[in-house]
Amino acid sequence: MSTSLAVIADALPYLLQGSLFTGAIVVSAMLVGLLVGILAAVGMVYGNPVTRFLVGAYVWFFRGVPVLVLLFLFYFGLFAFLGLNFSAFTSVTIVLGLTTGAYQANIFKGAILSLPAGQFKAASALGMSNGQAIRSIVLPQILRISIPAWSNEYSIILKDSALAFVIGAPEIMARTQFVASRTYQHLALYIAAGVIYFLLTWGGVLILDKLHKYVRIPGYSHQGMNK
Amino acid sequence: MTTRQPLLKVAALRKTFDNNPILKGVSFELHKGGIIVLIGPSGGGKSTLLQCINCLTIPDGGEIEFDRQRLDIHSRPALYQHRQDVGMIFQEFNLFDHLSARDNITIALRKIKKLPRREADERARLELEQVGLADKAELYPAQLSGGQKQRVAIARALAMDPKVLLLDEPTSALDPELIGEVINVIKELAAKGMTMIMATHQISLIATLADHILFMEDGRIAEQGSPAELLGAGCASKTQGFCDRLNQLSGE
């Protein structure tokens, strides 16, 4: 017992450094996903049939294939095949970003469709251009309604990032495994890793929840948006 | 009249929620075919009284005598039987959301009274016809208007052949234009001699249906009597004052 605690105490700074790496993966993947998700959602709602088909295929593929398989496919397969020498960090960010993008596409699609058509018309009636209307009327609304679903995505991507060790990214799991293989304190160390993830998951969810309350506008709800 | 045994006798009924006494000893009698109307301000205990009568809320004290038998509120089988004999209509209808209008009526017949499906369906058809909804049997609650839901709820209660019907503000949750259809059904029931206790704010029901009015306030019966006694010309009763205010509000 005491040796376990000593090992954890020794390894903790090393593991916490890994959580910085994990955090970096999650934040960049979420941003990639946000961008891809919004573009894909706009494509699904407003695009022509070809665009809609392509976006549909993208969403179908990334929602149907396990993250683990995607990591292998992209890191060992496609990127090498295309001669791209991406680091583990870049590869994980792209794979997780595209995965969450496929889910975020549906979140934003739902949000766009839930906006009353009158909003866009009212903006045009005031003389706003389409771009202005999207930036100052549509986006502020859909981002607000999307926060709860986004918090859900955050917790999924954070947990998926624990798979990045299979392609050698030095995040929490990789480091835990490294220490465990040297100290044979597997149980204690993986529980420690679990605790770190637990705090990151619920901490992040709590912050997003606070954000949701902070930007809340009376009369605005996400009924039916959250699972 | 007093020589007849009452169908329902309630004595010194008490109920407290979280140190907050809601019923502070309520007693009354109801004879077969009689109609009691409960009125009074919200929070006065009308709803709790109705729920205590069929033990949806178990009273803390007092006695309920139904059909000459004292109800043992600690015996579950007795409670289940009692509730079958006492029909209840809720303000919010409480239809079973997953069942069609017909099955809302047949489910208790089939599962409690063990009627075969065919008989239960036939009974449901008759009851729906009575409330003017014969053509809505296949529809689900989500597809019915508030007035239609309440009529199905009434049909559902009647299918159990209750000896008395409790109605807890049956028209309060309805849009004004749908109140009439429910009132008509209730009036027909009264005409057929149904024994009822009804809490309502509907002036037209109070005056025309009641043969006894209980004015409840602060967990007690503050006033009672026939409509003639309480609502007659020049009466200075609480009931009269309350009805006047209702009239002003509804602009009748």
Place this chain on the structure above:
Amino acid sequence: MELSPFYQELFESLNRGLLMSVALIIPSALGGILIGIFAGCLRAFGNGLVRTLGNTYAAIFRGTPLVVQLFILYFGLPNLGLYLSPYAAAVTGFILCSGAYQSEYIRGALLSIKRGQYHGAQALGFTTLQTIFWIIIPQAIRRAIHGCGNEIIYLIKYSSLAYIVTCLELTGEGKTIATEYFRFTEVFTIIGLYYLALVSCAVLILKKIEQRLYIPGFGHK
């Protein structure tokens, strides 16, 4: 048409892996649902202590990565002298994790049933058991089915993690061949298609079940 030896070997391995994947998914899905129903009921209706226990279970398994849970079961428990086979470790992890998510949907479904439904049943003289059986369960199933079905779809995908605890299923079998022949793109694309087929089947079945159970007022969204 004759397949090249590479493809012959690949499909042989993948089909073997597919069987193993199915052997992982089915008991895990069933076990997850059972645990989910149990924990969901406790979380919805239990008293203070029981509810806290249920909530803690769900928070722990929903708050940590499945791969950490699997590592604890497979690599961690031997520290306590407890050895699980790769298959047992994988199925145990899947059931516990899936059950936590399922309990979330079951709890939500149970809590979404309005008080009036109980009152309506009571007022007609239903016993508690009759109410649960004829009113609560039919409604809860319809409210939970979409979420629970999605959770099973997640489970299909996350069954690939069994490979990490050396249980050779679809991903593991494929990885072996890919490494041997050094043909990653093709192999993992084909594995991806296998999973897409599994997931698409599940989606189709789920949709059929949802349609069959559909009642106005109970639709998803």
